[in-house]
Amino acid sequence: MLHSIFFDGQSAQYRNRFVRTDGFNAEREAGRALWGGLLERPEKSEREGWGARTALKDSSSTDVVIHRGRVATSFYQCGDVYELDPKTLEQLGKADWLAGVTPGWGVSAHTKVDEATDELLFFNYSKQAPYMHYGVVDGQGKLVHYIPIELPGPRLPHDMGFTDNYAVLHDFPFFWDPEALKHNAHAVRFRTDMPTRFGVVPRRGRPEDVRWFEAKPTYALHVINTYEDGDTIVMDGYAQKDPTHFSLVETGCHAYRWRMNLRTGEVTEGPLEEALSEFGMINPAHAGKPYRFSWAVTSPPKFFAMNGLVRLDAETGHRQEYPLPDGVFLSESPMAPRQGSTAEDDGYVVTFHYGC
Numbered sequence: 001m002l003h004s005i006f007f008d009g010q011s012a013q014y015r016n017r018f019v020r021t022d023g024f025n026a027e028r029e030a031g032r033a034l035w036g037g038l039l040e041r042p043e044k045s046e047r048e049g050w051g052a053r054t055a056l057k058d059s060s061s062t063d064v065v066i067h068r069g070r071v072a073t074s075f076y077q078c079g080d081v082y083e084l085d086p087k088t089l090e091q092l093g094k095a096d097w098l099a100g101v102t103p104g105w106g107v108s109a110h111t112k113v114d115e116a117t118d119e120l121l122f123f124n125y126s127k128q129a130p131y132m133h134y135g136v137v138d139g140q141g142k143l144v145h146y147i148p149i150e151l152p153g154p155r156l157p158h159d160m161g162f163t164d165n166y167a168v169l170h171d172f173p174f175f176w177d178p179e180a181l182k183h184n185a186h187a188v189r190f191r192t193d194m195p196t197r198f199g200v201v202p203r204r205g206r207p208e209d210v211r212w213f214e215a216k217p218t219y220a221l222h223v224i225n226t227y228e229d230g231d232t233i234v235m236d237g238y239a240q241k242d243p244t245h246f247s248l249v250e251t252g253c254h255a256y257r258w259r260m261n262l263r264t265g266e267v268t269e270g271p272l273e274e275a276l277s278e279f280g281m282i283n284p285a286h287a288g289k290p291y292r293f294s295w296a297v298t299s300p301p302k303f304f305a306m307n308g309l310v311r312l313d314a315e316t317g318h319r320q321e322y323p324l325p326d327g328v329f330l331s332e333s334p335m336a337p338r339q340g341s342t343a344e345d346d347g348y349v350v351t352f353h354y355g356c
């Protein structure tokens, strides 16, 4: 379900709408669930479905971006991209450009919008070789670039990075156990004996242009931002100390910086801070460009929930926290620049909060 708030002068208008995915419509017609849940075996599903795991409903609910003045929703396991009107939440159906994407693969959540070029960058992943693709949709909604990214096997990337000139794709050593996969079982393992790998490719590059950089084993759900610093690609995201846990606190996720030197091939890396945060948002005009501030969330132990805001100054390391009272939680909190603003942090942080 998509939730939308409009701020208009002194008032706020709220709307919500289910995204009418093919799966949603099929279950509505059948009057019952046709697909099993994420933690259930694929055999439980009555129909083929979507998702890199396969046999999932296309819950186009993981991620929401605005591209070409339209809301575009996507599913982290890969599915169809649905478009809606941002003001009315009128359903505009599936994105036309999906026609150019490999059938059955769909698109992963965390498509990236570059406000400077109006492009949308995306990736997908699958249990089938080449295990990943990367693509670009232009400001007219046309798929203008789509290339295979060869990985050593099925992986579970969740996000990607982009700079003015490059896209950065993820291969973390946290993926389905290949032996279990032979029995259609999806057991995720953390391979501390394998490196993290980042694939850096020019935004319109060919498959053979991908350059791989190796870093320490970890897993990161989300990228904060990526940018170029001379010959170096800087990617900030949330490295996890132990990705085998469900709650954010137990994963030990913290803001982290990888620097990939295009000239020497070397990676230098290290934490921006040790304290926990995740789901970082930035001023969207700085996406792919140098930036300083991020607005992220904190989490209570044992739950995958968000109980406070964090503002991190990546330049000084200064952290400012805004904790919520016990029992009150919030959502990922995007930063809306004030109209006419020039300073990076001049704007509003917008969140939904709820008590339970």
Ligand SMILES: [Fe+2]
Pocket (backbone or CB within 6 Å): 062, 063, 076, 109, 110, 158, 221, 222
């Ligand atoms: Fe995510």
